[in-house]
Amino acid sequence: MADCREWLEEISASLDGELSPEKEAALQEHLAECEDCRAAMALLRGMTEVMREDMVQPPAQLAEGTRFLFEREKKEKGFSLKRWRFTAIAAVICLALFGVVKLAPWSMKDGSAAAPMAAEGIVAQDSAKGVLSAPASTQAAKDLLTAAGSMEPAPESAEGPGEEPAAEQDMRGEPIAAAAETNGMVQEDNGMADGFPEAEMNMEANGALPGSSPLYTAESLPGYAIYSQLEGADAYYSVCFTYGEVPESIRTNRECTPLDAPEGQERWLVPLSVCMNEGLLEQFSEIYYGDLLSRQGLVIGILDMEEDQWQP
Amino acid sequence: MTREEEARLVREIRAGDGDAFETLVREHQTRVYNLALRMTGNPEDAMDISQETFLKAWRTMGKYRGDCSLGSWLYRIASNLCIDLLRKNKRRQAEKIVSLDDPGEDGRPLELPDLREEPQVILEREENRRAVWECLETLPEEQKLILVLRDVNGLSYEEIAAAMDLELGTVKSRIFRARERLAKLLLDRGTFELVPSSNTRKKGRRG
Numbered sequence: 469m470a471d472c473r474e475w476l477e478e479i480s481a482s483l484d485g486e487l488s489p490e491k492e493a494a495l496q497e498h499l500a501e502c503e504d505c506r507a508a509m510a511l512l513r514g515m516t517e518v519m520r521e522d523m524v525q526p527p528a529q530l531a532e533g534t535r536f537l538f539e540r541e542k543k544e545k546g547f548s549l550k551r552w553r554f555t556a557i558a559a560v561i562c563l564a565l566f567g568v569v570k571l572a573p574w575s576m577k578d579g580s581a582a583a584p585m586a587a588e589g590i591v592a593q594d595s596a597k598g599v600l601s602a603p604a605s606t607q608a609a610k611d612l613l614t615a616a617g618s619m620e621p622a623p624e625s626a627e628g629p630g631e632e633p634a635a636e637q638d639m640r641g642e643p644i645a646a647a648a649e650t651n652g653m654v655q656e657d658n659g660m661a662d663g664f665p666e667a668e669m670n671m672e673a674n675g676a677l678p679g680s681s682p683l684y685t686a687e688s689l690p691g692y693a694i695y696s697q698l699e700g701a702d703a704y705y706s707v708c709f710t711y712g713e714v715p716e717s718i719r720t721n722r723e724c725t726p727l728d729a730p731e732g733q734e735r736w737l738v739p740l741s742v743c744m745n746e747g748l749l750e751q752f753s754e755i756y757y758g759d760l761l762s763r764q765g766l767v768i769g770i771l772d773m774e775e776d777q778w779q780p
Numbered sequence: 781m782t783r784e785e786e787a788r789l790v791r792e793i794r795a796g797d798g799d800a801f802e803t804l805v806r807e808h809q810t811r812v813y814n815l816a817l818r819m820t821g822n823p824e825d826a827m828d829i830s831q832e833t834f835l836k837a838w839r840t841m842g843k844y845r846g847d848c849s850l851g852s853w854l855y856r857i858a859s860n861l862c863i864d865l866l867r868k869n870k871r872r873q874a875e876k877i878v879s880l881d882d883p884g885e886d887g888r889p890l891e892l893p894d895l896r897e898e899p900q901v902i903l904e905r906e907e908n909r910r911a912v913w914e915c916l917e918t919l920p921e922e923q924k925l926i927l928v929l930r931d932v933n934g935l936s937y938e939e940i941a942a943a944m945d946l947e948l949g950t951v952k953s954r955i956f957r958a959r960e961r962l963a964k965l966l967l968d969r970g971t972f973e974l975v976p977s978s979n980t981r982k983k984g985r986r987g
Contacts, residue, residue, distance in 0.1 A: 481937075484955070515962060
């Protein structure tokens with residue numbers, strides 16, 4: 469049945485309803501007498517039906533997030549990431565599952581002995597490297613803080629006492645994972661109200677960043693507000709997702725470091741700049757915007773940094 | 781959505797109307813998302829690609845002339861983004877599994893196995909459905925794409941031609957070749973069982 473191969477293509481088209489009536493009739497005639505082709509048709513039909521049935525609903529954030537990105541891009545038309553210099557700011561973004569917001573101590577109304585870990589992180593780096601100035605010293609940081617304050621309701625920062633700034637002294641010099649583990653436990657003990665642990669900041673400080681001056685520091689910003697604050701910066705930046713689920717695509721593409729985390733949680737250090745190129749960067753705001761929009765991201769600290777200083 | 785409605789939507793979006801843009805997204809998100817999901821195999825990439833598709837559509841809306849449907853145009857953007865991503869990922873894991881022999885690339889068509897037996901299609905079971913998706917995953921990008929556009933998204937041949945920039949005449953054979961390959965993978969895997977049926981023998985199996 470050498471010619472049956474040609475019929476197979478007709479069968480395939482017939483399943484799609486794409487045969488002309490004449491061809492369809494001819495095919496049916498052939499099928500009536502060719503068992504091979506009937507079998508082939510059954511097989512192809514079964515296969516295609518699976519695919520037709522398995523349509524899934526997109527997540528709700530798709531429409532919302534895309535709309536948001538649209539509005540933002542519209543507003544800033546003409547702004548292009550491309551013209552950003554390839555020197556870097558390292559930004560640290562934590563994903564807080566519950567959207568709990570933290571402020572740096574200098575911006576907290578309650579004075580806060582409860583030193584949020586963002587601050588601790590910066591301080592930790594400060595003491596570890598001995599090169600940092602006070603985080604809030606730049607005007608940029610102040611601007612950002614002000615903006616942040618106006619965008620979010622009062623943060624649930626009163627997570628109780630504890631988290632002594634002194635605690636992270638112990639962390640100095642420890643390898644990333646170790647620091648993560650230690651602080652991860654602390655975090656767990658303190659409960660989720662903390663939003664996220666200071667651990668990541670310490671990890672960042674100890675493990676990745678060379679000495680540099682913080683440009684922006686601890687913020688309470690909804691994820692999508694981060695970019696409106698950052699985009700004025702004439703630089704590339706790196707972002708770390710350090711709390712909650714990090715999408716697999718980001719993990720695999722961005723050379724992430726897995727961190728120890730309390731049970732049921734997942735933490736990754738995601739240094740974007742290590743593999744950031746122009747193309748990636750172009751997609752960057754859209755992609756992360758979207759994620760952050762749906763997950764509530766927080767800028768905890770941004771460190772001014774030259775690209776060649778970055779060590780993953 | 782009629783062509784007239786699409787044309788109006790396009791005008792509004794060009795003018796920066798956020799509601800119009802959201803209408804576009806909501807109208808097409810399911811198909812775009814499913815396209816991306818089946819192409820990339822994971823929801824995060826699918827989300828990224830879907831968002832990027834709509835934003836890119838907006839950025840390049842000036843180039844849309846209405847010579848194909850808005851849907852086809854969106855699928856074309858999404859398809860290109862998917863293929864770019866897949867190629868990028870492929871380069872990343874260059875050493876991963878030596879691919880099954882690639883048909884089409886050497887011009888030699890695959891042959892379906894002997895089908896003179898009734899294939900017992902046992903796809904109602906979950907693992908077999910999964911098998912279809914897993915096998916689809918291993919198809920060459922273009923073949924995967926054309927099947928997703930056709931079978932997942934239900935595009936007509938004409939829409940596929942527009943979305944993939946193909947001649948209408950080649951769509952039919954491309955789809956068939958992709959299906960043929962997928963069927964072969966599934967048969968090899970045992971997802972289809974070939975059960976001899978009583979009266980097939982008469983057809984004469986040579987040898």
